[in-house]
Amino acid sequence: MFSKPDSALVIVGHGSTLNPDSSGPTWEHADAITQLGAFGEVHCAFWKEEPSLRQVLHCVNKREIYVVPNFISEGYFTQTVIPRELGLNGPLTEIAGRTVKYCAPVGNHSRMSDLLLKRAASIAPGVSPKETSLFIVGHGTGLNDNSAVAAKREVERIRSLGLYGEVIAAYMEEDPLIAKWDELSTQPNVVVVPFFIADGLHSYEDIPVLLGIASTSPGAASATGAGVFTQNPYRLRGRTLFYANSIGTEEGFAEVILDQVAAFDAAAA
Amino acid sequence: MDTNAALANWLEKGGRHIGQIAIAKKDDGWELRHADDAGRDDLQLYTKTADARSLANLDDASAYRALKTAPNLRHGWRLILPDVASVRNALDAFYPAMLGVHLARERGEIVPVNLRDTLARQTGMYRITQKLTDAQSQALIAKSCRLDGGCLKTILWRISPELPVNSLPAEKFTTPGGGEWPLLCHEACNILVAEARKVVKGEVKEG
Structure with a gap:
């Protein structure tokens, strides 16, 4: 201990x-x-x-x-x-x-990959990973921002395990843009895990709009009952999409x- | 003396007020409530230290209180806690760092940092705040830090060694008497720095 x-x-x-x-x-x-x-x-x-x-x-x-x-x-x-x-x-x-x-x-911790996989599995129970495109979403751009590097590193680690049909890094503000998730992926199921610390402005208010599962920012999660995470799966653009809480909320x-x-x-x- | 012991001492000597919170000794421990709610018997009861964080987070209109020393603590609650350690944790949630900063000042460890030094340290998107003029500083502080509607902390810093803040009344720079635990500002907060950026960039009307 x-x-x-x-x-x-x-x-x-x-x-x-x-x-x-x-x-x-x-x-x-x-x-x-x-x-x-x-x-x-x-x-x-x-x-x-x-x-x-x-x-x-x-x-x-x-x-x-x-x-x-x-x-x-x-x-x-x-x-x-x-x-x-x-x-x-x-x-x-x-x-x-x-x-x-x-x-x-x-x-930076090597356990991030395990936590991302755990989060991805828990948000889409019973869905075959082999028929799923897993997105790890980072912020991208910004001052000396290595979040894109970190997201790419996690994607490479998870991809090497061969569990998912495909594993893709995407970003809010740089290519490949998460807003184009349907063009970037090929599998019938899509699981999106935000590589963020909290369900704050980006993962709760911005990314749902970019994904197309909210038409406008829903407002803060605590004020709106975390609705965006409770309506999975979303059926849009011919796919079944699951949107997870930010990885930083993982216990x-x-x-x-x-x-x-x-x-x-x-x-x- | 650590923070819990110092708080116990203060309570023992009859300390009962910090910011907008009134503390009372009860048979079953300590009670915290909004000082405005004195005498009310319709308050919602809370009993966990963790409740303090959610009570502190939103105002009466459920708007987010980014600045916990803003004079907009929500009303309508009372928090019963069993011991001084729990009171300390609750006060750390209601008024983050305010127990520690006051005790550090009593130990002579607080060196106020003037606004010019705070701004000179900024990098990235806040580096531009170094262009804030003295006049803009005075107006911004008058608007953001005012006791009525801005912030309850006592300002300990100056704009620069030769220039005090002169755009707010004297009570803003003196700690409250009557055994009240003081809320101290030894350095401009990031909320003020962020507002300074807006002023320099012309995004907000000055004054």
């Missing part, structure tokens, strides 16, 4: 000033880790919400602090924003007598966060 009673864990999420559900999964993973008693303290911090990255270290009582970014990919936030706002100068930073250990983001993320702490220790040993 993972136990660090003398250390604190800070899980960093993006958060949102527009969508009330963006920080939800990060809090839920923190709650799960608190329940496990794995750390002496567990905190969350956000770029767009409070506690902010500028506030959070003031709230920690322990002297040893592990920081795990709850982000899908290495990129602008994990390499520039989080270190800058927390005042980090590398994997290990001493700040006012405290040691901050900066771990890899959750999306297994709490274990991935702990794994990233263990990986930090292993690398430092």
Whole structure:
């Protein structure tokens, strides 16, 4: 059992000033880790919400602090924003007598492929994977955005297993566009898993419109009863389409966060 | 002293108010409610620390409260909690970081960061905020941080070493008395930085 009673864990999420559900999964993973008693303290911090990255270290009582970014990919936030706002100068930073250990983001973890497969299977029970096109949808574009790279990496891993008829990476804002899902795929069944941290603006409000399963943004999931995920399957464009919650809402993320702490220790040993 | 012990101390000494929340000692623990709801007996009862997060998330009109120190905490609830540790967790949800920041300030660990330094640190889409003029800064702060409708925190920073914020009344810069737990702003938040970007880009009317 993972136990660090003398250390604190800070899980960093993006958060949102527009969508009330963006920080939800990060809090839920923190709650799960608190329940496990794995750390002496567990905190969350956000770029767009409070506690902010500028506030959070003031709230920690322990002297040893592990920081795990709850982000899908290495990129602008994990390499520039989080270190800058927390005042980090590398994997290990001493700040006012405290040691901050900066771990890899959750999306880098090798277990992502298993979680994506689990999510894909659970959303389309009884549907033959061999007759299914599996889409992993990333954001694409943006500042030093490696989410597209991460999505491609997961697609290659899953494709190599030979379980699905086809496995396709697609994006909101760059080719191949998820809006063209019917042109990009050939199987009668289509499963779409958003490679995002939360069912926030992108996966709940934007991608359903791009897929054609909502004509306008439905509004925040918490305000509308998560309807877009409860109406599967969708029959449109001659196919049967299943739309899944963002991968970051998967319960297994709490274990991935702990794994990233263990990986930090292993690398430092 | 850790946060739970400091909060226990404060409660022991009679501390009962933080932001818009009133705290009361009850036979079965501690009760939190909106200070405006004093005397009401028709409040919906909640009993879990986790309820604090959902209570804090939406205002009376069910609109999202991105800024938890905005003066729009929803009404109509009371939260009964068994012990100080639960109260601490609930207050961390209602007013994130506000327990920790005040205690850090009492330990002498808080160094306020002036707005110019906050903006100078920005990269990417927010780098443009470095073009915000002093006059635009004053107007933006007056609009976004005002106690009535903006934010309940006490501002500890200046625009620059030589330029204080002079577009808000003095009460915005002094902590409340009467044993109230102060809500402190030691650095402009990202909501203000995002608004600064809109001002520089001409997307919002100034002032």
